[in-house]
Amino acid sequence: MAVCIAVIAKENYPLYIRSIPAEQELKFHYTVHTSLDVVDEKVSAMGKALVDQRELYLGLLYPTEDYKVYGYVTNSKVKFVMVVDSSNTALRDNEIRSMFRKLHNSYTDVMCNPFYNPGDRIHSRAFDNMVTSMMVQVC
Amino acid sequence: MEGLTLSDAEQKYYSDLFSYCDIESTKKVASNGRVVELFRAAQLPNEVVLQIMELCGATRLGYFGRSQFYIALKLVAVAQSGLPLRVESINTVKDLPLPRFGASKNEQESRHTTSYSSDTENQGSYSGVIPPPPGRVQVKKGSVSHDAVQPRTSTDQQESTSPVVSPQQSPPTSPHTWRKHNRHPSGGNNERSLAGPGPFWSPFSEAQTGSSAGDAVWSGHSPPPPQENWVSFADTPPTSTLLAMHPASVQDQTTVRTVASATTANEIRRQSSSYDDPWKITDEQRQYYVNQFKTIQPDLNGFIPGSAAKEFFTKSKLPILELSHIWELSDFDKDGALTLDEFCAAFHLVVARKNGYDLPEKLPESLMPKLIDLEDSADVGDQSGEVGYSGSPAEAPPSKSPSMPSLNQTWPELNQSSEQWETFSERSSSSQTLTQFDSNIAPADPDTAIVHPVPIRMTPSKIHMQEMELKRTGSDHTNPTSPLLVKPSDLSEENKINSSVKFVSGNTVDGYSSSDSFTSDPEQIGNAVTRQRSHSGTSPDNTAPPPPPPRPHPSHSRSSSLDMNRTFPVTTGQQQAGVVAHPPAVPPRPQPSQVPGPHVHRPVDAEGLITHTSTSPQQIPEQPNFADFSQFEVFAASNVNEEPDDEAEKHPEVLQVEKSSDPSGSLRVAKTDGRIEEKTAASAPANVGKSTTPLAPPPKPIRRRLKSEDELRPEVDEHSQKTGVLAAVLSSQPSIPRSVGKDKKAIQASIRRNKETNTVLARLNSELQQQLKDVLEERISLEVQLEQLRPFSHL
Numbered sequence: 001m002a003v004c005i006a007v008i009a010k011e012n013y014p015l016y017i018r019s020i021p022a023e024q025e026l027k028f029h030y031t032v033h034t035s036l037d038v039v040d041e042k043v044s045a046m047g048k049a050l051v052d053q054r055e056l057y058l059g060l061l062y063p064t065e066d067y068k069v070y071g072y073v074t075n076s077k078v079k080f081v082m083v084v085d086s087s088n089t090a091l092r093d094n095e096i097r098s099m100f101r102k103l104h105n106s107y108t109d110v111m112c113n114p115f116y117n118p119g120d121r122i123h124s125r126a127f128d129n130m131v132t133s134m135m136v137q138v139c
Numbered sequence: 140m141e142g143l144t145l146s147d148a149e150q151k152y153y154s155d156l157f158s159y160c161d162i163e164s165t166k167k168v169a170s171n172g173r174v175v176e177l178f179r180a181a182q183l184p185n186e187v188v189l190q191i192m193e194l195c196g197a198t199r200l201g202y203f204g205r206s207q208f209y210i211a212l213k214l215v216a217v218a219q220s221g222l223p224l225r226v227e228s229i230n231t232v233k234d235l236p237l238p239r240f241g242a243s244k245n246e247q248e249s250r251h252t253t254s255y256s257s258d259t260e261n262q263g264s265y266s267g268v269i270p271p272p273p274g275r276v277q278v279k280k281g282s283v284s285h286d287a288v289q290p291r292t293s294t295d296q297q298e299s300t301s302p303v304v305s306p307q308q309s310p311p312t313s314p315h316t317w318r319k320h321n322r323h324p325s326g327g328n329n330e331r332s333l334a335g336p337g338p339f340w341s342p343f344s345e346a347q348t349g350s351s352a353g354d355a356v357w358s359g360h361s362p363p364p365p366q367e368n369w370v371s372f373a374d375t376p377p378t379s380t381l382l383a384m385h386p387a388s389v390q391d392q393t394t395v396r397t398v399a400s401a402t403t404a405n406e407i408r409r410q411s412s413s414y415d416d417p418w419k420i421t422d423e424q425r426q427y428y429v430n431q432f433k434t435i436q437p438d439l440n441g442f443i444p445g446s447a448a449k450e451f452f453t454k455s456k457l458p459i460l461e462l463s464h465i466w467e468l469s470d471f472d473k474d475g476a477l478t479l480d481e482f483c484a485a486f487h488l489v490v491a492r493k494n495g496y497d498l499p500e501k502l503p504e505s506l507m508p509k510l511i512d513l514e515d516s517a518d519v520g521d522q523s524g525e526v527g528y529s530g531s532p533a534e535a536p537p538s539k540s541p542s543m544p545s546l547n548q549t550w551p552e553l554n555q556s557s558e559q560w561e562t563f564s565e566r567s568s569s570s571q572t573l574t575q576f577d578s579n580i581a582p583a584d585p586d587t588a589i590v591h592p593v594p595i596r597m598t599p600s601k602i603h604m605q606e607m608e609l610k611r612t613g614s615d616h617t618n619p620t621s622p623l624l625v626k627p628s629d630l631s632e633e634n635k636i637n638s639s640v641k642f643v644s645g646n647t648v649d650g651y652s653s654s655d656s657f658t659s660d661p662e663q664i665g666n667a668v669t670r671q672r673s674h675s676g677t678s679p680d681n682t683a684p685p686p687p688p689p690r691p692h693p694s695h696s697r698s699s700s701l702d703m704n705r706t707f708p709v710t711t712g713q714q715q716a717g718v719v720a721h722p723p724a725v726p727p728r729p730q731p732s733q734v735p736g737p738h739v740h741r742p743v744d745a746e747g748l749i750t751h752t753s754t755s756p757q758q759i760p761e762q763p764n765f766a767d768f769s770q771f772e773v774f775a776a777s778n779v780n781e782e783p784d785d786e787a788e789k790h791p792e793v794l795q796v797e798k799s800s801d802p803s804g805s806l807r808v809a810k811t812d813g814r815i816e817e818k819t820a821a822s823a824p825a826n827v828g829k830s831t832t833p834l835a836p837p838p839k840p841i842r843r844r845l846k847s848e849d850e851l852r853p854e855v856d857e858h859s860q861k862t863g864v865l866a867a868v869l870s871s872q873p874s875i876p877r878s879v880g881k882d883k884k885a886i887q888a889s890i891r892r893n894k895e896t897n898t899v900l901a902r903l904n905s906e907l908q909q910q911l912k913d914v915l916e917e918r919i920s921l922e923v924q925l926e927q928l929r930p931f932s933h934l
Contacts, residue, residue: 060913094907110476114445115463116731123460125500126467 002099003067004028004083005122005131007107010076012036017124019083020135032081035061035069042071042127056104057068057097072100078107099134106130153209160208191215216667263543418503420487429482444477455489461498468502480507677906 004019010050019028038061047058058071065086080103084091110116110124195210210466215224296834306466332342429439435451436443443451445466452462469485470477479483492498 057628060910063914063917065847109467109473112445112470112473113463113466114449114475115459115466123463124467130498 002082002084003139006081011024029036070096153212157208183218187218418505428486430483445475449475
């Protein structure tokens with residue numbers, strides 16, 4: 001289960017960022033920010049010609065002793081960054097992928113809402129609920 | 140203070156109010172805060188309130204305990220009905236209407252009302268009037284006021300709307316009811332109290348239905364009977380909000396009026412349905428929505444694009460955030476456009492919101508859009524669904540059953556992911572969870588939550604597809620690359636070895652499953668190959684790369700094929716015999732040496748055979764003697780030791796027969812094994828005799844078997860004379876496989892399971908390896924960077 005999930009716009013400002021537990025929010029914000037560099041690195045490494053074939057899922061961006069950071073970028077250069085607890089060893093790569101897939105789906109639903117202006121913060125309740133379901137179950 | 144006896148309804152109501160006031164759950168309520176609000180809302184003069192508080196003892200204690208609170212409530216009821224406040228009046232006054240509290244959420248109302256553009260005055264009056272106890276009176280009120288409304292002007296609407304306030308009421312202009320209801324502290328409170336007074340009303344409502352008591356009611360006395368309260372608060376705000384909702388034009392207002400007035404008829408009709416569905420769309424409302432839809436999109440079966448809908452709903456002057464949420468709820472298929480149903484649902488939610496009702500987290504069932512092609516039936520279904528929707532937890536709406544079936548019908552039809560929908564509809568029909576007013580209705584079902592994004596659309600949704608994909612991939616992951624898949628390929632490749640493999644498998648007596656045979660086959664195949672190669676090629680090197688000991692189970696997939704058994708067992712038996720002869724050592728070598736003393740070894744072999752049960756193919760037993768004999772004959776013939784063939788033959792024969800019979804007598808399972816072993820042993824020497832190549836270590840007994848099988852095959856024909864003996868053996872053998880079969884299957888199943896686990900673990904392992912590689916790479920890169928930095932640090 002993720003401890004922090006962030007949606008970053010193309011211009012690298014956050015559209016949505018949420019983490020638990022709340023007191024470590026700042027640390028996760030910082031982590032997400034630094035991981036954006038890694039995302040850019042991976043994206044640019046693919047090369048322009050490969051954009052079409054580029055895999056959306058970027059995989060593990062950055063492991064530390066406490067947690068791991070995974071990245072996912074959409075075709076519109078919107079990035080999803082997920083921080084998961086390292087102690088949660090049961091998380092397989094496929095599970096991370098499915099979580100990103102769900103995120104992506106929810107994000108597109110938010111986009112489809114005509115009342116949502118691209119570039120705004122995401123306030124959608126459905127999106128919130130989906131993210132909550134993916135977050136760590138902190139009692 | 141004397142004891143307080145409360146009726147059930149009162150009990151419930153009071154406990155609700157108490158819990159409402161007891162925000163800190165301390166079981167005692169301070170006299171400030173909500174209690175004060177509550178009493179103020181009772182619209183009693185201050186001195187009366189003070190008197191009440193004194194009477195109930197709160198002033199003494201300084202706070203309201205539960206009993207004090209109840210007493211106070213009772214006194215409020217007494218006061219509101221105009222009776223003098225006495226301590227004894229608590230119990231003496233029977234059939235007291237429940238105390239009424241208006242404006243229990245004054246602040247909320249004022250907030251809502253301020254949001255309405257035009258009704259400051261209404262706000263004032265409105266806030267003063269708030270709906271009393273949830274709906275008790277409301278129902279009656281509603282019907283009454285609706286009647287009264289019709290002839291009226293805008294005030295009529297207000298009347299009609301005001302009574303509507305109570306959610307329990309058959310939802311005339313349900314938004315209004317919502318609003319009032321919403322004002323109450325958490326719907327739960329209302330619902331519970333609703334349950335009590337439910338039966339309460341009906342007499343009232345009927346009594347008042349016909350009357351234009353609305354007028355009288357309308358005049359609104361300050362401590363009016365509950366009904367009046369309703370009417371009185373039926374102020375403009377409701378109407379005004381309605382009006383505000385359609386800021387577009389006067390025409391809208393008139394439409395609203397029509398809607399409101401028309402609603403009354405429905406309400407009266409629906410009086411009997413005492414449950415409350417605030418989310419129901421009445422016919423009039425729906426008609427109105429449809430008309431609005433037509434203004435944007437003339438084709439009723441078409442879509443309203445998102446931008447047009449955005450403009451339209453922005454006119455309602457709701458905050459964008461709320462509009463966004465409404466859109467999320469109502470755009471059922473997430474396509475960015477609204478169908479008629481979706482539009483109606485959205486509109487309804489907007490109306491509700493404007494009237495102060497909080498938006499639900501999930502789309503209420505009655506607002507769920509139906510498939511476009513079923514719109515006609517959907518409309519009917521909509522209505523019935525709406526009717527069927529139950530607002531009060533306590534009662535099963537009479538009309539619910541008729542509506543539910545229609546819902547059920549529509550759902551399964553419409554649903555593409557049928558199983559989920561059917562579950563939902565079943566649940567909705569069976570459960571009455573729909574009745575939770577402020578909880579979000581039927582969609583609270585996890586199924587519906589999940590199903591929601593998998594709409595009833597005709598086109599496969601991306602989500603749906605992805606879900607399917609997920610399911611598929613998930614299933615893929617769960618399916619282990621069965622060894623069965625692997626093995627057959629091996630088998631197919633090794634045509635030459637197939638027979639030998641089968642033979643080997645057939646020889647297995649332990650009841651190994653076919654999977655076992657498969658798994659062991661490759662090994663055996665390899666063994667067989669190597670064995671054959673080694674034997675045929677007589678090159679010691681060939682015996683080198685033997686796969687792991689196939690000993691355990693050369694299960695045979697076709698034990699029934701006697702041909703194999705006939706031929707192979709022969710050789711196998713001999714091979715086994717030979718191999719067994721040298722379990723530890725390199726079989727081939729010793730074989731020649733074994734020849735001289737086959738007899739000696741035989742007993743050893745027999746024992747060894749029994750120990751090597753795993754390696755004994757089932758097929759072997761069938762013709763052990765046959766194999767033995769031929770083997771021995773050949774072996775003897777080829778043997779350097781020049782043992783007399785006859786002796787060798789006979790001895791082996793006898794011994795084999797004996798051995799075969801002995802093992803069979805001793806161990807069912809081991810029997811065949813033993814025989815096989817014997818044959819192997821017997822064949823081994825023969826093989827050795829045939830090929831000078833030193834046989835591989837014991838693990839290769841099967842190989843040898845196979846090899847010798849091939850070699851012996853031609854010889855088998857020669858020894859047809861042995862068939863007689865073999866037949867005897869065979870006859871005994873068939874009985875074995877039967878009992879072994881069951882074990883075999885069980886073992887095969889377990890082996891299959893183990894193999895699946897193995898593959899899963901193997902995959903996990905590979906993934907971890909991958910991760911490890913990545914990590915190592917990173918480490919290397921970091922080290923490089925460190926190296927680069929190091930020189931600088933020295934500077």
